[in-house]
Amino acid sequence: MTSFDLHAFLTAQRERQTAFLAELVKTPSDNPAGDCAPHAERAAALLEGLGFTVERHPVPSEVVRANGMISATNLVVRKRFGDGPVIALNAHGDVVPPGEGWTRDPYGAEIVDGWMIGRGVAVSKSDFATYAFALLALEAMGTARGTVELHLTYDEEAGGEIGPRWLLEQGISTPDMAIAAGFSYGVVTAHNGCLHLEVEVTGKSAHAALPMTGIDALEAANCVLTTLYAYRKGLPQRVSAVPGIGSPQLTVGLIKGGINTNVVPDRVTLRLDRRMIPEEHPAEVEATLRAVIADAVAHVPGSRADVRRILLAQPLSPLPGTDRLAQVLCAHATRIMGEPVEAKGVPLYTDARHYAAAGVPIALYGAGPHTIEEANAHRADERLPLADLYKATEVVAAALADLLAE
Numbered sequence: 001m002t003s004f005d006l007h008a009f010l011t012a013q014r015e016r017q018t019a020f021l022a023e024l025v026k027t028p029s030d031n032p033a034g035d036c037a038p039h040a041e042r043a044a045a046l047l048e049g050l051g052f053t054v055e056r057h058p059v060p061s062e063v064v065r066a067n068g069m070i071s072a073t074n075l076v077v078r079k080r081f082g083d084g085p086v087i088a089l090n091a092h093g094d095v096v097p098p099g100e101g102w103t104r105d106p107y108g109a110e111i112v113d114g115w116m117i118g119r120g121v122a123v124s125k126s127d128f129a130t131y132a133f134a135l136l137a138l139e140a141m142g143t144a145r146g147t148v149e150l151h152l153t154y155d156e157e158a159g160g161e162i163g164p165r166w167l168l169e170q171g172i173s174t175p176d177m178a179i180a181a182g183f184s185y186g187v188v189t190a191h192n193g194c195l196h197l198e199v200e201v202t203g204k205s206a207h208a209a210l211p212m213t214g215i216d217a218l219e220a221a222n223c224v225l226t227t228l229y230a231y232r233k234g235l236p237q238r239v240s241a242v243p244g245i246g247s248p249q250l251t252v253g254l255i256k257g258g259i260n261t262n263v264v265p266d267r268v269t270l271r272l273d274r275r276m277i278p279e280e281h282p283a284e285v286e287a288t289l290r291a292v293i294a295d296a297v298a299h300v301p302g303s304r305a306d307v308r309r310i311l312l313a314q315p316l317s318p319l320p321g322t323d324r325l326a327q328v329l330c331a332h333a334t335r336i337m338g339e340p341v342e343a344k345g346v347p348l349y350t351d352a353r354h355y356a357a358a359g360v361p362i363a364l365y366g367a368g369p370h371t372i373e374e375a376n377a378h379r380a381d382e383r384l385p386l387a388d389l390y391k392a393t394e395v396v397a398a399a400l401a402d403l404l405a406e
Helices: 006-014 014-026 038-050 061-066 126-143 164-169 215-234 282-297 320-336 352-357 386-405
Strands: 052-056 074-082 086-092 109-111 115-117 146-154 177-182 187-191 193-202 248-258 265-275 304-313 344-347 360-364 384-385
Touching: 006 014, 006 126, 006 386, 014 038, 014 115, 014 126, 014 146, 014 386, 038 052, 038 074, 038 146, 038 360, 074 126, 074 164, 086 126, 086 352, 126 146, 126 386, 146 164, 164 352, 177 320, 177 352, 177 386, 187 320, 193 215, 193 282, 215 248, 215 265, 215 282, 265 282, 282 304, 320 344, 320 360, 320 386, 352 360, 384 386
Parallel strands: 086 146, 086 177, 177 360, 187 344
Antiparallel strands: 052 074, 074 146, 109 115, 115 384, 187 360, 193 265, 193 304, 248 265
């Protein structure tokens, strides 16, 4: 094992690893609409082509539909080397739809100046490749202890409830620690939580010639918006102690309503996104927002606001064991990436929270440039520097070897 040249082995695998990732990008897995079982089958076939045994765990159709998707199959690869810890590696294969503005085919996996371009290439199909080839390296290395599992799931864009959470709740996996998809120049140990609320403001329709005979739902919704934006101005006063997290955030991202130009609107619906720092308590945040909305709508007599929770993602905070996991990843990443790589928090939310909720220490690390902006994540021309894919794979393989040997 001490004579094994990890870098040389993975360098020899680069062409095969690149082709593996390209096939994943070329197979659509947009969520929505969330018909992701075909991509899982393609990924399983590719993994089997690498010599892995792949467990297919289809999520029951009624559960899938309840989570707003069409189909989802979770994939698990297990490699037991011997007694010792079980380490899970999780990445998600579902992606946001391409949207507008692409200069390249979003499913083309074209390589331009060393960057592969395509939807999901950075978030997070890249880490299907990172983790699979890191596991190949461990097999070649002759690792003698522990077990490594690949958890490849398909509902991160819809909340992760039927991906990692389902695998853990069903007892399909019981890992001792985990690594989830991330970027190469930072090890993430904490992230924001997120609350999505739908606010349905109702009034009473009327002819525009006699508006006083109706109850203007848009006027009431305007009160709600004005009050929410005033509430938002106070959020920057609270800053997380976790580097990289910053302050809580509030965005009203969707609004629809009205009947016609000449009709007093009887219904307006808003959807809001409230990002919560790790120090906040989600129940308190939700209660505060509900009270703010109720007070605002009271300014238009006869109107009503019904609030429905769409999503609650708990913040991620380090658990006992997270520090050691991060320490090993940071040490190897600093050495291989050629610059200091430190543990930090991010203002996103991810599937990692489901492992933490199950008591599993977890850190996020994987292939990608310095920031999601540089990767064009969730934007046109999403891209990944292949050099970072190769280096991150070496980091993960080296870190796994150390962790399994302890």
